[in-house]
Amino acid sequence: MGKTDLTLYFIMGSMNAEKPLSVLEDALKGGVTCFQFREKGPRALVGMEKRAFAESCQRLCRQFGVPFIVNDDVDLALEMDADGVHVGQDDAEARFAREKIGADKIVGVSVHTVEEARRAMMDGADYVGMGPVYQTSSKDDAKPVAGTTMITVVGKLFPDLPIVGIGGITAENADAVFEAGASGLSVISAIATAMDPELAARRLRKAALRSMYGRRAVR
Ligand SMILES: Cc1ncc(COP(=O)(O)OP(=O)(O)O)c(N)n1
Ligand SMILES: Cc1nc(C(=O)O)sc1CCOP(=O)(O)O
Numbered sequence: 001m002g003k004t005d006l007t008l009y010f011i012m013g014s015m016n017a018e019k020p021l022s023v024l025e026d027a028l029k030g031g032v033t034c035f036q037f038r039e040k041g042p043r044a045l046v047g048m049e050k051r052a053f054a055e056s057c058q059r060l061c062r063q064f065g066v067p068f069i070v071n072d073d074v075d076l077a078l079e080m081d082a083d084g085v086h087v088g089q090d091d092a093e094a095r096f097a098r099e100k101i102g103a104d105k106i107v108g109v110s111v112h113t114v115e116e117a118r119r120a121m122m123d124g125a126d127y128v129g130m131g132p133v134y135q136t137s138s139k140d141d142a143k144p145v146a147g148t149t150m151i152t153v154v155g156k157l158f159p160d161l162p163i164v165g166i167g168g169i170t171a172e173n174a175d176a177v178f179e180a181g182a183s184g185l186s187v188i189s190a191i192a193t194a195m196d197p198e199l200a201a202r203r204l205r206k207a208a209l210r211s212m213y214g215r216r217a218v219r
């Protein structure tokens with residue numbers, strides 16, 4: 001395994017739930033293995049409020065020993081001594097993020113093509129996020145649905161580069177993502193908008209582990 005367990009990678013900002021901190025705590029209890037702080041969009045917190053909310057999320061993650069990764073903002077990740085940063089193709093260059101944040105931290109990069117995956121690897125990415133696998137309503141500027149084909153292609157070409165699938169993933173459709181070669185799945189709404197986020201996380205984790213290790217190994 002790499003620097004972090006990507007099996008169930010939860011992403012959330014304050015706009016994704018009515019009581020986001022309670023959702024995060026429940027998600028952590030339910031077994032998410034990694035968390036990304038993604039505070040963006042029209043209703044996103046800014047300034048001191050954003051920072052205070054980020055610190056509360058980080059505190060919870062620390063209590064559960066789960067890595068706290070900051071989306072987009074390399075400086076915020078540095079200031080907060082976050083465990084890592086996730087950058088997309090329109091954000092800071094991965095090479096720059098790696099240089100700035102240091103070798104011990106986690107750098108994740110969104111990729112959609114073989115060339116982007118190759119570049120991410122050369123730039124020192126610890127994992128790549130690939131999507132949207134299915135239709136998503138959590139990202140306004142999401143690309144067209146990609147399915148799992150490119151995950152398979154990138155996984156075969158770069159077997160040492162962990163991939164997380166993202167976009168519209170649920171416990172019901174997670175299997176295909178692992179079958180394609182992903183090491184983990186990344187979700188917002190499947191946990192953040194669930195009636196019972198802890199149960200939702202538990203089910204997703206179970207679905208993920210069953211895909212990875214087989215039905216008999218995980219009951
Ligand atoms: C794990 C993971 N994969 C992909 C993304 C998307 O990143 P990006 O394309 O930069 O889009 P935004 O999330 O910044 O809107 C991600 N955040 N996490
Ligand atoms: C943040 C993000 N990035 C995507 C990509 O395709 O790169 S899809 C997405 C949103 C994922 O949310 P949900 O699990 O609710 O579909």
Ligand SMILES: [Mg+2]
Binds near residue numbers: 072086087
């Ligand atoms: Mg981004």
